[in-house]
Amino acid sequence: MLLGLTGGRLLPSPRRCLLHCRHIKSAATAASGVGDGVLSAFRSICGEDGVSLGEAVREQHGKDESVHRCRPPDVVVFPRCVEEVSALAKVCHKHRLPIIPFGTGTGLEGGVGAVKGGVCFSLRNMEQVLDLHPEDFDVTVEPGVTRKALNAYLRDTGLWFPVDPGADASLCGMAATSASGTNAVRYGTMRENVMNLEVVLADGSIVHTAGKGRRPRKTSAGYNLTNLFVGSEGTLGIITKTTLRLYGIPEAMVSAVCSFPSVQAAVDSTVQTLQAGVPIARIDPEFLDDVMIDACNRFSSLSYPVTPTLFLEFHGSEQSLEEQVKTAEDITQSNGGSDFQWARDTETRNRLWKARHDAWYAALALRPGCKAYSTDVCVPLSRLPQIIVETKEDLIENRLTGPIAGHVGDGNFHCLMVVDPNNPEEMHRVHLFTERLARRALAMDGTCTGEHGVGLGKRALLCEEMGPVGIQVMRSLKDTLDPNSLMNPGKILQREEP
Amino acid sequence: KCPRVSPVVTLCYCFVSPQIRVKPDNTGVVTDGVKHSMNPFCEIAVEEAVKLKEKKLIKEVVAVSCGPQQSQETIRTALAMGADRGIHVDVSGKDYENLGPLQVSKILAALAKQEDAQLILLGKQAIDDDCNQTGQMTAALLDWPQGTFASEVSLEGDKINLVREIDGGLEHIKINTPAVITADLRLNTPRYATLPNIMKAKKKKIATVKPADLGVDLTSRLEVLKVEEPPQREAGMKVETVEDLVVKLKEAGRV
Numbered sequence: 001m002l003l004g005l006t007g008g009r010l011l012p013s014p015r016r017c018l019l020h021c022r023h024i025k026s027a028a029t030a031a032s033g034v035g036d037g038v039l040s041a042f043r044s045i046c047g048e049d050g051v052s053l054g055e056a057v058r059e060q061h062g063k064d065e066s067v068h069r070c071r072p073p074d075v076v077v078f079p080r081c082v083e084e085v086s087a088l089a090k091v092c093h094k095h096r097l098p099i100i101p102f103g104t105g106t107g108l109e110g111g112v113g114a115v116k117g118g119v120c121f122s123l124r125n126m127e128q129v130l131d132l133h134p135e136d137f138d139v140t141v142e143p144g145v146t147r148k149a150l151n152a153y154l155r156d157t158g159l160w161f162p163v164d165p166g167a168d169a170s171l172c173g174m175a176a177t178s179a180s181g182t183n184a185v186r187y188g189t190m191r192e193n194v195m196n197l198e199v200v201l202a203d204g205s206i207v208h209t210a211g212k213g214r215r216p217r218k219t220s221a222g223y224n225l226t227n228l229f230v231g232s233e234g235t236l237g238i239i240t241k242t243t244l245r246l247y248g249i250p251e252a253m254v255s256a257v258c259s260f261p262s263v264q265a266a267v268d269s270t271v272q273t274l275q276a277g278v279p280i281a282r283i284d285p286e287f288l289d290d291v292m293i294d295a296c297n298r299f300s301s302l303s304y305p306v307t308p309t310l311f312l313e314f315h316g317s318e319q320s321l322e323e324q325v326k327t328a329e330d331i332t333q334s335n336g337g338s339d340f341q342w343a344r345d346t347e348t349r350n351r352l353w354k355a356r357h358d359a360w361y362a363a364l365a366l367r368p369g370c371k372a373y374s375t376d377v378c379v380p381l382s383r384l385p386q387i388i389v390e391t392k393e394d395l396i397e398n399r400l401t402g403p404i405a406g407h408v409g410d411g412n413f414h415c416l417m418v419v420d421p422n423n424p425e426e427m428h429r430v431h432l433f434t435e436r437l438a439r440r441a442l443a444m445d446g447t448c449t450g451e452h453g454v455g456l457g458k459r460a461l462l463c464e465e466m467g468p469v470g471i472q473v474m475r476s477l478k479d480t481l482d483p484n485s486l487m488n489p490g491k492i493l494q495r496e497e498p
Numbered sequence: 499k500c501p502r503v504s505p506v507v508t509l510c511y512c513f514v515s516p517q518i519r520v521k522p523d524n525t526g527v528v529t530d531g532v533k534h535s536m537n538p539f540c541e542i543a544v545e546e547a548v549k550l551k552e553k554k555l556i557k558e559v560v561a562v563s564c565g566p567q568q569s570q571e572t573i574r575t576a577l578a579m580g581a582d583r584g585i586h587v588d589v590s591g592k593d594y595e596n597l598g599p600l601q602v603s604k605i606l607a608a609l610a611k612q613e614d615a616q617l618i619l620l621g622k623q624a625i626d627d628d629c630n631q632t633g634q635m636t637a638a639l640l641d642w643p644q645g646t647f648a649s650e651v652s653l654e655g656d657k658i659n660l661v662r663e664i665d666g667g668l669e670h671i672k673i674n675t676p677a678v679i680t681a682d683l684r685l686n687t688p689r690y691a692t693l694p695n696i697m698k699a700k701k702k703k704i705a706t707v708k709p710a711d712l713g714v715d716l717t718s719r720l721e722v723l724k725v726e727e728p729p730q731r732e733a734g735m736k737v738e739t740v741e742d743l744v745v746k747l748k749e750a751g752r753v
Contacts, residue, residue: 156535156575158693248693317694346687 034074038095042077045087050078061102061112061120067373068110068456073100073120080125082198082206082240089238090204092119098489099202101234103143103173108374109455111177111233115490121238129153138195138215140243143172159246162187165451172239178231180451185409187247194230198241202482215243233453234488236481250315254325255349256342258332259305264385265335266308270408271381272331292359292403299362300354305339310408363403363416370418375434377441378412378450387444388413391437398429412450454492462492524724536572539621543681545688546651547619548580555653556617558582562609564602566590570704577699578691584704585609596718603635608712610640615676622647622680633680643673647682
């Protein structure tokens, strides 16, 4: 994830895809992949309103917030409960129709594109929060429940779900992409916070990955099916319920900002603060490089020094916060940090973090009329300064605009590539750059995607990352669970053409 | 010299549901099984009261809610946000269905006298009935000044400076205490109730009273005749040319 805001906030409606859809079949031939018999079977399952062939609806469900062009499905269905999902899946299975699950369409890797047409299962009508157990810190939700909707529901209980990828994403969708967020350093990613899933497989069978209704805080019962499906991006099954781990809302929060003379100094401070950290600082540092800070200064009329900057947040009780802030301040100073500012109350904190929140827009404002694409590599902490320095040199050498923002505590950073989509030469340069960046990360024992997933664009890189044996194991699992290759074709694994 | 006021904050126990359904007999909307929680504008009012107490401008915050047993939960939330104690005015069954702004304002006026309150803070309107009447009626019954749609509140001696959001812009007024203030959206951002505060709130007291104890007559002056859903949106129609469009509009009697 990206900084607190993604392109999803920039344009609330996904109608942007109209600009990109160049190969849309007209409504008359839309259902060419789906016969009338199948359509009436769908209608008898989810009602007349639950099946749509409309061009606008299909386009809306063929695109997410990435730069990948719109690939609309042949038909969109809107099931209302898991039984309907299962019945629809059985129909698709019988007629060998591809199935593409759709949550909120806020993904960043083209995961919902129907590359082979087929049936999009839009799960937004399944929007119940089920089974909240405040005393056990868990809750079960359906796919239509988004992160913000859940946190609003939980307000009065003093609990929250802290994984925050920026967009107001479907929680089941976040499970499907193994989403992460700015709080991952402290609270973990979806992998650590999903306790159980209800999944509909390609043949319509319904599986509960930890057993139906079970929610123990830990288990060693059998294979870890839950984490098999977390991050499977819809290629192994449709997630229809997820049981999540909740946390207490922090009593108090303090935000701080500090500038550093170099990337190395910023990262060193982070590492040392984390190392000092067991009883005290639990930090969520956000790192903005000098190009980004400059953009933010210009966009938001701020005046941060134009050098690498860390934004930190501390959660805890009133007493522990003072201590944490003092320790962090000492560490940053010993690393050459300056202009350490911190704030306790909401209004001042928001002002301090304004730069970070507006970073996406600030990056776009650097080159009006352009689009933004975010890279997503993640490396071990100790390699972060080196990869950022090398990446910046690469950007300058290739005349690319790419302000950097990162979750320093995780070793994960994003280059916001601001590109002109109508300039094929530039797009090509960006593409090559992102490949070099991914390979640089892989060479440093890292991964090509820390948060966003593989989707359409990183399948080849996944092969390099996992190696042939790893990919073969993944393929065997896929072939076992989805022998007809119906679940979200074209994602994660490259298919050998038959 | 700052006034040591004891404000009374009233909460609405209203229902929050994405899909409202009308009851089959058209007498109202379905409320069974629908999630109820504190009215958002009332949350803002509670937050403002707690902020004033934190600034030591007022002595005590009392949270009040009128409704069935479950409305005690919203009082607990207010206590977790920082209110000192709660009063639950027990109204249930048919009385609760007929409970409207006039009855609530009579109850609040009676409580204000009983508690010797100097300031009543409410949300500007409830999001289930959108009446926007209770604050104003309460002020009238008590013959107190009112500052409604407040987006900024500051105490100055025994007067209150208020900024009101009105259609034409922002209105600055100064009113005497005791007074009634209703909170608008931009007054503040309500805090979350944290777990430790929720635990502490369990020890705070909620007193229960009946409207009759306050000498309030709950008979409604209004009778709901019918509640019905808005007409279903009909399918649109595509036409090929502007001339067709004009013909269709004329047919439908629109031009």
